[in-house]
Amino acid sequence: MSCGNSGVAPLVFGIGNRDRGDDGVGRHIAARLAAAGLDAVEHSGDGADLLNEWPRDRAVIVIDAMRSGAAPGSIRRFDAVAAPLPAGVFALSSHALGLAFAVEMARTLARLPPALTVIGIEIERVATGAELSPAVAAAADRLVAELMDERARGDRPPSLRAAGEAIQG
Amino acid sequence: MSNAKTRTIKVDALARVEGEGALDLRIRDGVVTELKFRIYEPPRFFEAFLRGRMYSEAPDITARICGICPIAYMLGASQAMEQALGVAVTGTLRDLRRLIYCGEWIESHVLHAAMLHAPDFLGMQDAFELAKVHPEVVNSALELKKLGNHILEVVGGRAIHPVNLKVGGFYRAPATAKVRALIAPLRRGITQGAELGRLFGSFSFPDYEDDYTFVCLKHPDEYAIHEGRVVSNRRLDIPIDDYLVHFQEDHIRHSTALHGTTRKGEPYMVGPLARYAMNYEQLTPIARALASELGLGPVVRNPFKSILVRMVETVLACEEALRLAESYTEPAAGAVAITPRAGVGHGLTEAPRGICYHRYRLDDEGRILDARIMPPTSQNQPQIEADLRGVVQANLNLSNDELQWRCEQTIRNYDPCISCSTHFLKLNVVRE
Numbered sequence: 001m002s003c004g005n006s007g008v009a010p011l012v013f014g015i016g017n018r019d020r021g022d023d024g025v026g027r028h029i030a031a032r033l034a035a036a037g038l039d040a041v042e043h044s045g046d047g048a049d050l051l052n053e054w055p056r057d058r059a060v061i062v063i064d065a066m067r068s069g070a071a072p073g074s075i076r077r078f079d080a081v082a083a084p085l086p087a088g089v090f091a092l093s094s095h096a097l098g099l100a101f102a103v104e105m106a107r108t109l110a111r112l113p114p115a116l117t118v119i120g121i122e123i124e125r126v127a128t129g130a131e132l133s134p135a136v137a138a139a140a141d142r143l144v145a146e147l148m149d150e151r152a153r154g155d156r157p158p159s160l161r162a163a164g165e166a167i168q169g
Numbered sequence: 170m171s172n173a174k175t176r177t178i179k180v181d182a183l184a185r186v187e188g189e190g191a192l193d194l195r196i197r198d199g200v201v202t203e204l205k206f207r208i209y210e211p212p213r214f215f216e217a218f219l220r221g222r223m224y225s226e227a228p229d230i231t232a233r234i235c236g237i238c239p240i241a242y243m244l245g246a247s248q249a250m251e252q253a254l255g256v257a258v259t260g261t262l263r264d265l266r267r268l269i270y271c272g273e274w275i276e277s278h279v280l281h282a283a284m285l286h287a288p289d290f291l292g293m294q295d296a297f298e299l300a301k302v303h304p305e306v307v308n309s310a311l312e313l314k315k316l317g318n319h320i321l322e323v324v325g326g327r328a329i330h331p332v333n334l335k336v337g338g339f340y341r342a343p344a345t346a347k348v349r350a351l352i353a354p355l356r357r358g359i360t361q362g363a364e365l366g367r368l369f370g371s372f373s374f375p376d377y378e379d380d381y382t383f384v385c386l387k388h389p390d391e392y393a394i395h396e397g398r399v400v401s402n403r404r405l406d407i408p409i410d411d412y413l414v415h416f417q418e419d420h421i422r423h424s425t426a427l428h429g430t431t432r433k434g435e436p437y438m439v440g441p442l443a444r445y446a447m448n449y450e451q452l453t454p455i456a457r458a459l460a461s462e463l464g465l466g467p468v469v470r471n472p473f474k475s476i477l478v479r480m481v482e483t484v485l486a487c488e489e490a491l492r493l494a495e496s497y498t499e500p501a502a503g504a505v506a507i508t509p510r511a512g513v514g515h516g517l518t519e520a521p522r523g524i525c526y527h528r529y530r531l532d533d534e535g536r537i538l539d540a541r542i543m544p545p546t547s548q549n550q551p552q553i554e555a556d557l558r559g560v561v562q563a564n565l566n567l568s569n570d571e572l573q574w575r576c577e578q579t580i581r582n583y584d585p586c587i588s589c590s591t592h593f594l595k596l597n598v599v600r601e
Binding site for chain 2: 044046048049051052104105108109110
C-alpha cells in the first residue's frame with residue numbers, strides 16, 4: 001500500500017503554543033514551510049486530536065519543542081514507527097494527552113502513518129508571550145532549510161524507506 | 170490484612186485526573202480516622218490579577234484556567250459582564266453559545282468517561298490497555314472527541330482556548346454552511362455516544378449510594394447548560410445572583426483549593442448526577458431512551474454510575490447541537506453593542522463537571538474592581554471526601570491495593586479538574 005504513495009511528500013505538523021515562547025517553534029516552522037508551498041499545518045498538539053489528523057497512507061513529520069537536557073537549539077530526529085519516543089522529552093503541554101500519547105495510541109490501534117518522523121528542537125524558555133530565543137530561532141532557520149532541501153531532493157523518511165524496501169523485497 | 174489494627178494507604182500522585190493531588194487515609198480498628206483529599210498545586214491568583222483589567226478581557230483571561238473546559242469560563246465571565254452592563258444576548262447568538270457549550274460537553278465527557286474512567290471498571294491501568302482489548306471504544310471516543318473539538322473550532326475559532334467569544338456574543342458569527350456541515354457528524358455522534366453508553370452499561374458497578382444534595386441549573390425550556398436558576402433536591406430555587414448567599418468556600422489546611430459547602434457547612438454535589446436528577450424531564454428523546462435502556466431511573470444516587478450519566482449527557486449534547494445546527498442561519502451581527510458602566514454581575518453555567526460561578530464588580534469605565542470565581546471541583550471536593558469515607562468504610566475487607574484502586578475510582582467519579590480548582594492524586598492510607 002505504501003508503495004503507491006511513496007512519491008508523495010510527507011505531511012508536516014508543527015505543534016505547540018505560539019504564545020509560550022519557544023514552545024511555539026514547531027508552529028513557526030510549519031507556517032514557514034506552508035508559505036513556501038510545502039504541505040505543512042499548525043496544530044495545538046492535543047494528542048487525541050492529532051492522531052485523528054494523521055493520514056493512514058502518507059508519511060508524517062511532527063515538529064515539536066523538546067526538553068531533553070541538550071543545548072538549546074539542538075535538533076534531534078526520532079523514527080516513531082521504529083520505537084516509542086523517549087519518556088518525558090515532549091511533555092511540555094499542560095494538557096493531559098500529548099504527542100507521546102498520540103504516537104503510542106496510534107501504534108496500539110494500528111493507526112500509525114507508514115512513516116512518522118518526530119523532530120524535536122531543544123528549547124530554552126517558555127515565557128508567556130515571548131519571542132523565540134535566539135538559539136531556537138537559529139535552529140528553526142536550519143531546520144526549515146534542511147526540510148526544504150530534503151523536499152527538493154525528494155528524500156523520504158527512514159521508516160518509509162525501510163517499509164518500501166521491505167515491500168519491494 | 171483486613172484484621173490488622175492499623176492500615177495506611179498513601180497515593181502520592183493520582184493518575185488519570187487533570188492536575189495534581191494526593192489522598193491520605195488512616196484507618197484505626199476498622200474506623201476511618203483521617204481522610205484528606207489533598208490538592209497541592211500552587212494557587213494561581215486569577216481573581217487577583219483580573220482586578221484592574223477591562224470587562225472585555227475577562228473571558229479570554231479566565232479561559233486560561235482550563236484547557237478542557239474553556240467555554241465554561243468564557244461564558245460565565247461574558248454573561249456576568251452582560252448582566253453588569255445591562256445587555257442580553259438572545260436569539261441566534263444565544264443558540265451559538267449553547268452549540269459551542271455542547272461541543273465542550275462532548276469532548277470533555279468522552280475524554281473522561283472513555284479514556285480516563287472506563288479503565289477503572291475493567292481492571293486496566295490506562296487507555297492503552299483499553300485500546301488493546303476494545304479498540305472500537307477508543308476509536309469511537311477519539312472520533313467523538315474530535316467532533317466536540319470541531320464544534321469549538323467552527324464556532325470558537327480554535328479547539329483549545331477559543332478566540333471568537335466575547336462579551337456580547339462573538340467577534341464573527343460562523344458562516345451558515347460551516348455550521349450546517351456539523352449535521353452529518355452530529356447524527357453519527359448520537360449513534361456512537363449511545364453505543365459507548367451501552368458498552369459502559371455492561372460494567373459491574375460497586376454497590377454504593379448516598380443521599381446527595383444535588384445542586385445545578387434549571388431552565389424552564391431546556392436541559393439547562395448555560396442559563397437558568399439554581400435549584401437543589403432540598404427545595405432550593407434561587408436566582409444565580411444569590412449563589413453566595415447559599416454557598417460558601419473555606420480554606421482548609423490540606424488543600425490549596427477552597428472547599429465549597431452550603432452555608433450550613435454541608436457538602437453538596439454538582440455535575441452530571443445533579444443535573445440529571447433535577448432535569449430528567451428535559452432529557453432529549455434519544456438520551457432519555459438510552460438512560461432507560463441502561464436501567465437508570467429519574468435519580469441516580471450511585472456515584473460510580475456517573476460514567477453512564479456522562480454518556481447520556483453526551484448523547485443529549487449531540488442531539489441539542491444537531492437541532493441548533495439544523496436551524497442555524499448566520500446572523501447579521503455577531504454581537505450586541507456594549508456600553509461600559511458601573512455594576513455588579515453574576516454568571517453561572519454548567520461546566521462538564523458542574524457549576525462554574527463568576528461574579529464581577531465594575532467601575533464606571535468597565536474596569537474590574539473585584540472578581541470571584543468558583544470552579545466545580547472545589548465545590549465537589551468536600552463531597553469527594555465524604556464519598557471516600559463512605560466507600561472506605563463499606564470496603565474495609567479489601568486489601569490495601571484493592572482499597573486504593575476503589576478510592577481512585579471514587580475520585581474519578583467526579584472527573585476532578587485539579588488544574589481548575591487551583592489545579593491533583595497521591596493516595597496515602599494508614600491502617601492502625
